[in-house]
Structures are given as structure tokens and as C-alpha cells.
Amino acid sequence: METLTYSHFPDGVSAVHIALFTNISNAVELRKRLVNAAKLKGEEGERERETVNYGFVDARLITSRLHIQTAVYQAILAHVQGTMVTKTYHSEILWALSPSHNISEAIKRFGVSDSSQALLVVRIGPPAITSKIFSDSVKQVVSGDLTELSTLASYTDWPLIRKVYKFSAIFPLEGSKSEVAEHASIDQLVVSSVAMKSVSA
Numbered sequence: 001m002e003t004l005t006y007s008h009f010p011d012g013v014s015a016v017h018i019a020l021f022t023n024i025s026n027a028v029e030l031r032k033r034l035v036n037a038a039k040l041k042g043e044e045g046e047r048e049r050e051t052v053n054y055g056f057v058d059a060r061l062i063t064s065r066l067h068i069q070t071a072v073y074q075a076i077l078a079h080v081q082g083t084m085v086t087k088t089y090h091s092e093i094l095w096a097l098s099p100s101h102n103i104s105e106a107i108k109r110f111g112v113s114d115s116s117q118a119l120l121v122v123r124i125g126p127p128a129i130t131s132k133i134f135s136d137s138v139k140q141v142v143s144g145d146l147t148e149l150s151t152l153a154s155y156t157d158w159p160l161i162r163k164v165y166k167f168s169a170i171f172p173l174e175g176s177k178s179e180v181a182e183h184a185s186i187d188q189l190v191v192s193s194v195a196m197k198s199v200s201a
Contacts, residue, residue, distance in 0.1 A: 001017065001018065001019045001146065002018045002149050003016065003018075003134075004069065006076065009080055010080060011126050011127065013076050013089065015125055015126060015127045016076075016123070017123045017135075018072070018121070018122050018149065019120070019121045019134070019149070020059060020148070020151070021119050021120075021142050022059075022117065022144055022145050022155065023117065024117050024119055024144040026144075027116040027119075030052075030112055030142065031116075033048075037052050051140075051141065053123070054090060054122060054138060054141070055075075055089075055093045055094065055120075055123075056121055057097065057110055057121075058111065058112070058120075059118035059156070060155060061097070061109070061110055061161060061164060062120060062155075063161060063183070064191070066191055067097075067187065067191050067194065068093075068097075070191050071093045072093055072124065074195065074198060075089045075096055075124070078092055089124050091111075095197075096194050096197050096198075097194060099165050099166070118155040119142065120152075121138050121142060158183060165193070167186060
């Protein structure tokens with residue numbers, strides 16, 4: 001688990017917690033819960049939306065910690081500047097990650113799906129939401145193994161990333177570069193893509 005502090009942002013969005021969960025066993029229920037939470041009315045809806053108030057990101061499509069950190073930063077920046085494309089800063093993370101400008105496609109591709117096995121869970125909020133509060137609360141929502149974030153690279157699906165970002169022509173499966181060098185190049189490209197997403201929107 002990782003905690004980031006952005007003291008130059010307003011207090012309400014200055015703390016970020018990121019956790020990696022693997023061996024997810026409730027992906028179907030989690031996706032349904034997120035859909036239902038958006039539809040619920042009144043106090044019940046507010047409570048449920050707060051309970052699942054996280055960004056759920058498919059770990060297979062994340063190339064590095066810098067990749068997810070850049071998307072989180074861009075989402076907070078858009079919130080502060082009043083330029084968000086989506087309704088929440090947690091869904092804004094998914095939009096920032098996606099090479100497409102289609103919100104539904106971004107959520108479907110980069111968010112939780114019925115087959116999700118590894119998820120990055122992100123919580124943006126005030127410093128009052130400590131790492132312990134985050135850890136205790138997210139474990140009530142996600143059924144899986146809380147895994148060291150340092151192992152993120154082992155869950156990256158590089159062929160899928162080539163397909164999603166349309167890198168197949170640039171980085172063929174059988175290329176001249178070493179695998180490590182190729183992955184580093186792809187990482188640089190996707191991080192740059194996320195950082196520049198708002199400019200091209």
C-alpha cells in the first residue's frame with residue numbers, strides 16, 4: 001500500500017492511498033454494487049456511494065507506479081481546475097488512463113470487470129482518511145489479498161497493453177529490443193499519454 005500527499009492541493013483531495021489487491025473473489029458482486037450505488041436515491045444512496053468511494057483500476061493495464069500516480073494526479077488537477085470530464089475524480093482516473101475519449105469505454109476497459117483478478121484500489125480524500133482507515137475500510141469492500149505494491153509489474157499484461165494502446169506496430173511481439181527495454185519504452189509512452197490527455201481532450 002502507498003500513501004501520497006499533495007500539500008499544494010486543497011485539503012479535501014490532498015491525500016491519496018493506493019493498494020494492490022490480487023486473487024479477487026468478489027469482482028462480479030463489486031461491479032454490480034458500483035452500478036447499483038449510482039442508481040440509489042436519498043440517504044441510502046449517499047451511504048452506499050461513500051462506502052464504495054474508491055477508484056478501481058485493472059492492474060493488468062498499469063505499466064508502473066508512475067503510470068497510476070500520473071493518472072491520479074491528473075484527476076485531482078482536473079477536479080481542482082473544474083475541468084473534469086467525468087462525474088467523480090475516481091472515475092476521472094479511468095478516463096485519464098484510457099487512450100480513448102469515450103467515458104463508457106474507459107470505465108469498461110480500465111475499471112473493475114466480472115473477471116478482474118488484480119485491482120489497484122485508489123482513495124482520494126483529506127488527510128483525516130489515514131492509511132489505517134483506508135486499509136480497514138477497503139477490506140470490507142474488496143475480497144482478495146492485499147499485496148505489496150512493489151509486485152505490480154508481475155500483474156502487467158504487456159500484450160494487452162500493446163493492443164489497447166495500439167502499440168503492436170511499434171512494438172511487435174518479436175522485436176529487436178530486449179523485453180526490459182521494450183517495457184520501459186512502452187511505460188514512457190503510456191505515462192506521457194496520461195500526462196497529455198487533458199491537453200488533447
